[in-house]
Amino acid sequence: MSDPSRAKGIRRARTRTGAEMPVLGLGTWKMGEDPRRRRDEVAALRLGLDLGMTLIDTAELYSKGESEKVVAEAMVGRRDEVFLVTKVMPENASFEGTLRACDRSLARLKTDRIDLYLLHWKGRHPIEETLRAFGSLRESGKIRHFGVSNFDVADMTALERVPGGRDVASNQVLYHVDSRGIERRLVPWCRSRGVVVMAYSPLAEGKLRPSAALKKVAVRHDVSPYAVAIAWTIREDGIVTIPKAGSVEHVRDNAAAATLRLTPTDVAELDAAHPTPDQDVPLDTA
Numbered sequence: 001m002s003d004p005s006r007a008k009g010i011r012r013a014r015t016r017t018g019a020e021m022p023v024l025g026l027g028t029w030k031m032g033e034d035p036r037r038r039r040d041e042v043a044a045l046r047l048g049l050d051l052g053m054t055l056i057d058t059a060e061l062y063s064k065g066e067s068e069k070v071v072a073e074a075m076v077g078r079r080d081e082v083f084l085v086t087k088v089m090p091e092n093a094s095f096e097g098t099l100r101a102c103d104r105s106l107a108r109l110k111t112d113r114i115d116l117y118l119l120h121w122k123g124r125h126p127i128e129e130t131l132r133a134f135g136s137l138r139e140s141g142k143i144r145h146f147g148v149s150n151f152d153v154a155d156m157t158a159l160e161r162v163p164g165g166r167d168v169a170s171n172q173v174l175y176h177v178d179s180r181g182i183e184r185r186l187v188p189w190c191r192s193r194g195v196v197v198m199a200y201s202p203l204a205e206g207k208l209r210p211s212a213a214l215k216k217v218a219v220r221h222d223v224s225p226y227a228v229a230i231a232w233t234i235r236e237d238g239i240v241t242i243p244k245a246g247s248v249e250h251v252r253d254n255a256a257a258a259t260l261r262l263t264p265t266d267v268a269e270l271d272a273a274h275p276t277p278d279q280d281v282p283l284d285t286a
């Protein structure tokens with residue numbers, strides 16, 4: 001497989017199920033919503049692939065399937081470079097519903113396989129059914145690995161007792177400098193078991209206003225404060241992140257995070273300005 005992330009020397013994360021992915025990828029929430037932005041979105045994703053951000057995250061939910069279609073356009077001629085992640089909506093996550101949702105996603109994505117298929121969040125269907133469907137999809141080769149999203153420690157612990165639960169490869173959760181609750185228990189839990197934490201909204205859905213600390217570290221490394229915020233989420237092993245950028249300018253900016261190694265001084269300054277909560281807090285969600 002020709003993956004530009006390897007050529008660019010971008011660190012990789014490995015799950016307990018053997019999936020490997022670059023630590024910096026591309027989000028796609030809201031892509032495909034406005035047809036006038038489509039060309040820019042496809043160009044942004046393709047530039048991201050060129051720059052080694054070869055993990056693309058989408059979902060059947062995003063823009064009612066249009067995001068998956070944008071991703072399909074971006075992958076034309078380069079499917080083998082991409083570690084492709086998409087998600088089933090909880091309301092579809094019965095056994096049969098998951099199988100059907102996967103087929104619809106494959107059709108929109110114009111591919112024969114999904115590298116990582118996630119349950120978007122916990123819903124009314126028993127998780128046993130969803131995992132059974134994931135197992136069946138993996139056997140048929142339609143998905144390579146599966147996982148969950150928006151699961152806290154108690155949910156993850158419960159999963160380990162369900163058939164197939166120990167094959168969960170990744171948990172996608174919200175994480176950015178101003179939302180650090182997962183560092184207390186969830187990240188250590190996942191790291192110790194080889195469940196890759198996929199950090200979403202590393203720029204707080206675009207609401208991140210760079211603090212003086214982010215700006216200071218950015219000047220030191222000659223990158224943007226946004227790149228610092230993204231690099232900070234992947235400063236330790238076991239975490240990958242998927243910022244969304246709809247323009248080539250933002251993608252270029254964010255790509256710098258892939259190889260930016262924060263020093264202990266940088267991390268200490270950022271810690272002081274953006275502290276971890278001093279007690280357990282409920283999982284933050286978008």
Ligand SMILES: NC(=O)c1ccc[n+]([C@@H]2O[C@H](COP(=O)([O-])OP(=O)(O)OC[C@H]3O[C@@H](n4cnc5c(N)ncnc54)[C@H](OP(=O)(O)O)[C@@H]3O)[C@@H](O)[C@H]2O)c1
Nearest residue numbers: 027028029200201202203204205206243244245246250253
């Ligand atoms: N599993 C879940 O429940 C869940 C929930 C939320 C998100 N996600 C996934 O995670 C991805 C990322 O999260 P997100 O989309 O919520 O938010 P995000 O990545 O934190 O922020 C995206 C916003 O930041 C802006 N931006 C990107 N790069 C920038 C830069 N260098 N300078 C200034 N602004 C910049 C983008 O603007 P432009 O678009 O104009 O470039 C966009 O408005 C999503 O796209 C999705 O794939 C998953």
